[in-house]
Amino acid sequence: xxxxxxxxxxxxxxxxxxxxxxxxxxxxxxxxxxxxxxxxxxxxxxxxxxxxxxxxxxxxxxxxxxxxxxxxxxxxxxxxxxxxxxxxxxxxxxxxxxxxxxxxxxxxxxxxxxxxxxxxxxxxxxxxxxxxxxxxxxxxxxxxxxxxxxxxxxxxxxxxxxxxxxxxxxxxxxxxxxxxxxxxxxxxxxxxxxxxxxxxxxxxxxxxxxxxxxxxxxxxxxxxxxxxxxxxxxxxxxxxxxxxxxxxxxxxxxxxxxxxxxxxxxxxxxxxxxxxxxxxxxxxxxxxxxxxxxxxxxxxxxxxxxxxxxxxxxxxxxxx
Amino acid sequence: xxxxxxxxxxxxxxxxxxxxxxxxxxxxxxxxxxxxxxxxxxxxxxxxxxxxxxxxxxxxxxxxxxxxxxxxxxxxxxxxxxxxxxxxxxxxxxxxxxxxxxxxxxxxxxxxxxxxxxxxxxxxxxxxxxxxxxxxxxxxxxxxxxxxxxxxxxxxxxxxxxxxxxxxxxxxxxxxxxxxxxxxxxxxxxxxxxxxxxxxxxxxxxxxxxxxxxxxxxxxxxxxxxxxxxxxxxxxxxxxxxxxxxxxxxxxxxxxxxxxxxxxxxxxxxxxxxxxxxxxxxxxxxxxxxxxxxxxxxxxxxxxxxxxxxxxxxxxxxxxxxxxxxxxxxxxxxx
Numbered sequence: 268x269x270x271x272x273x274x275x276x277x278x279x280x281x282x283x284x285x286x287x288x289x290x291x292x293x294x295x296x297x298x299x300x301x302x303x304x305x306x307x308x309x310x311x312x313x314x315x316x317x318x319x320x321x322x323x324x325x326x327x328x329x330x331x332x333x334x335x336x337x338x339x340x341x342x343x344x345x346x347x348x349x350x351x352x353x354x355x356x357x358x359x360x361x362x363x364x365x366x367x368x369x370x371x372x373x374x375x376x377x378x379x380x381x382x383x384x385x386x387x388x389x390x391x392x393x394x395x396x397x398x399x400x401x402x403x404x405x406x407x408x409x410x411x412x413x414x415x416x417x418x419x420x421x422x423x424x425x426x427x428x429x430x431x432x433x434x435x436x437x438x439x440x441x442x443x444x445x446x447x448x449x450x451x452x453x454x455x456x457x458x459x460x461x462x463x464x465x466x467x468x469x470x471x472x473x474x475x476x477x478x479x480x481x482x483x484x485x486x487x488x489x490x491x492x493x494x495x496x497x498x499x500x501x502x503x504x505x506x507x508x509x510x511x512x513x514x515x516x517x518x519x520x521x522x523x524x525x526x527x528x529x530x531x532x533x534x535x536x537x538x539x540x541x542x543x544x545x546x547x548x549x550x551x552x553x554x555x556x557x558x559x560x561x562x563x564x565x566x567x568x569x570x571x572x573x574x575x576x577x578x579x580x581x582x583x584x585x586x587x
Numbered sequence: 588x589x590x591x592x593x594x595x596x597x598x599x600x601x602x603x604x605x606x607x608x609x610x611x612x613x614x615x616x617x618x619x620x621x622x623x624x625x626x627x628x629x630x631x632x633x634x635x636x637x638x639x640x641x642x643x644x645x646x647x648x649x650x651x652x653x654x655x656x657x658x659x660x661x662x663x664x665x666x667x668x669x670x671x672x673x674x675x676x677x678x679x680x681x682x683x684x685x686x687x688x689x690x691x692x693x694x695x696x697x698x699x700x701x702x703x704x705x706x707x708x709x710x711x712x713x714x715x716x717x718x719x720x721x722x723x724x725x726x727x728x729x730x731x732x733x734x735x736x737x738x739x740x741x742x743x744x745x746x747x748x749x750x751x752x753x754x755x756x757x758x759x760x761x762x763x764x765x766x767x768x769x770x771x772x773x774x775x776x777x778x779x780x781x782x783x784x785x786x787x788x789x790x791x792x793x794x795x796x797x798x799x800x801x802x803x804x805x806x807x808x809x810x811x812x813x814x815x816x817x818x819x820x821x822x823x824x825x826x827x828x829x830x831x832x833x834x835x836x837x838x839x840x841x842x843x844x845x846x847x848x849x850x851x852x853x854x855x856x857x858x859x860x861x862x863x864x865x866x867x868x869x870x871x872x873x874x875x876x877x878x879x880x881x882x883x884x885x886x887x888x889x890x891x892x893x894x895x896x897x898x899x900x901x902x903x904x905x906x907x908x909x910x911x912x913x914x915x916x917x918x919x920x921x922x
Contacts, residue, residue: 487696487761492684492714582747
């Protein structure tokens with residue numbers, strides 16, 4: 268078990284290293300110049316001053332040298348300083364955004380998992396009923412609606428039209444922190460984030476449970492006189508969850524993309540908003556650090572899913 | 588039959604497929620006394636398993652239904668209950684308690700995510716209302732009774748950690764957990780190695796004698812029938828075509844189908860001889876007719892050497908050919 272976890276962590280580190288190389292190269296390939304952020308449009312710098320600035324930032328070096336310099340500093344915990352934000356150290360800046368993003372994504376995932384699994388079970392048990400058809404139709408809509416549409420539509424309906432939720436931000440500015448205020452800001456983006464995810468989980472859960480309900484051991488449970496509700500919730504659901512958990516774990520990276528979008532629509536002060544800002548101003552150090560921290564999070568969640576899988580299915584032994 | 592634990596009369600079970608009701612079992616009479624084993628024999632699709640599912644009330648919902656007849660079970664309380672008239676909840680209380688079932692596939696009929704101890708303890712908690720701890724202790728005792736060594740350790744294991752034979756012992760322990768009056772065994776040895784088959788049959792015979800249960804043993808293996816059953820009922824295309832004490836039926840079959848079945852059992856020496864002579868093993872020519880298109884007369888007529896015009900005119904009745912023996916053939920005297 269321990270060796271397995273160490274091995275997985277080692278693989279995770281290697282993946283992060285590969286990710287850093289990839290992002291580093293992609294950033295340099297993208298058009299745009301980070302030095303532009305330093306330039307005051309009303310007082311253009313002389314070419315000589317620009318070259319000096321470039322040299323100070325190390326941007327005049329060949330790419331491999333730049334990368335190795337970045338890596339050496341990063342390994343010692345120094346992820347550099349924000350180009351755009353006047354030399355603020357990047358790591359504390361990024362780490363400060365982990366909390367809000369984790370809160371938004373975590374809440375969205377919990378809502379999506381609970382709603383998706385529950386509706387999936389109902390749909391499978393009442394298959395081909397009008398309820399099943401209605402739920403499946405809603406799910407299809409949820410899966411096929413792009414995030415930019417649902418986010419803006421949700422924002423318009425609930426914040427602008429009906430005034431039931433704040434239009435953005437995480438807390439009301441100038442008001443002392445309160446949990447209800449946080450929840451009021453959280454609920455709308457979290458629900459919108461969970462929409463497509465819940466629909467996907469629901470469809471998987473439905474088909475997985477339908478398959479399990481045809482298994483011999485479900486018939487055995489009925490033959491033992493187990494109540495039908497327990498046949499489904501105890502004997503069938505636990506088996507049906509296995510592929511659904513894999514799905515949740517392996518698509519968590521997709522959810523990160525959705526979260527980035529929602530954060531910028533709802534002005535949620537998380538990693539996504541930071542990334543979007545950083546990308547638009549070519550703030551290389553911030554992009555590198557935020558991408559790596561996000562990647563580390565996704566890898567960690569995948570590891571946790573695999574461990575959870577072994578808890579639910581005794582046939583899987585993680586020690587091997 | 589007096590004092591029958593199970594008494595089925597006139598059972599007709601239909602499946603509704605594409606708006607049509609297709610009879611899977613027709614006009615079936617069967618009675619089993621306490622301590623008696625009756626074998627239900629037939630090819631795939633002859634209605635054996637549908638009969639057992641009709642008794643258990645486990646026919647696929649909205650598709651299968653008991654269309655006619657009655658199934659009466661003498662419960663542990665001594666009262667006789669009509670299973671066909673019961674609501675689903677009362678039927679559930681009988682399942683696993685008064686009537687239990689052992690299935691064909693030990694590899695798939697146990698739930699992979701629960702320990703075998705838990706799966707045996709479950710019906711004890713449900714029907715006998717015992718605590719978790721006491722039911723778990725019962726499960727260990729039952730595992731010992733079905734011949735599993737080191738039952739304490741085995742009870743904590745999952746199905747995938749057990750061999751096929753062991754798993755079938757577990758399903759037997761599970762079925763016997765509440766001391767049922769009637770045990771239905773649906774091809775319990777078909778999926779097992781021959782040597783394990785013999786062990787399971789011996790075990791079942793021993794457990795039955797200890798508990799004087801009625802056993803309905805469903806199989807297509809005539810060797811198994813000879814070994815375990817007191818009486819046999821041969822089914823063909825949804826109907827019983829012959830019934831009687833096993834020895835009588837095997838020695839003097841009174842239906843051409845039974846005779847053909849018995850002739851088709853390969854015997855070790857004979858099979859080698861036939862091979863040496865370059866001849867095929869004996870079979871029954873033709874196929875079982877589809878239940879959707881049953882002929883108006885005897886369903887076996889098209890495969891029968893003795894068939895005449897009158898065989899094809901109407902379904903023959905199940906005639907008493909001697910005391911305790913019946914055959915559904917108008918020419919049984921010539922078989």
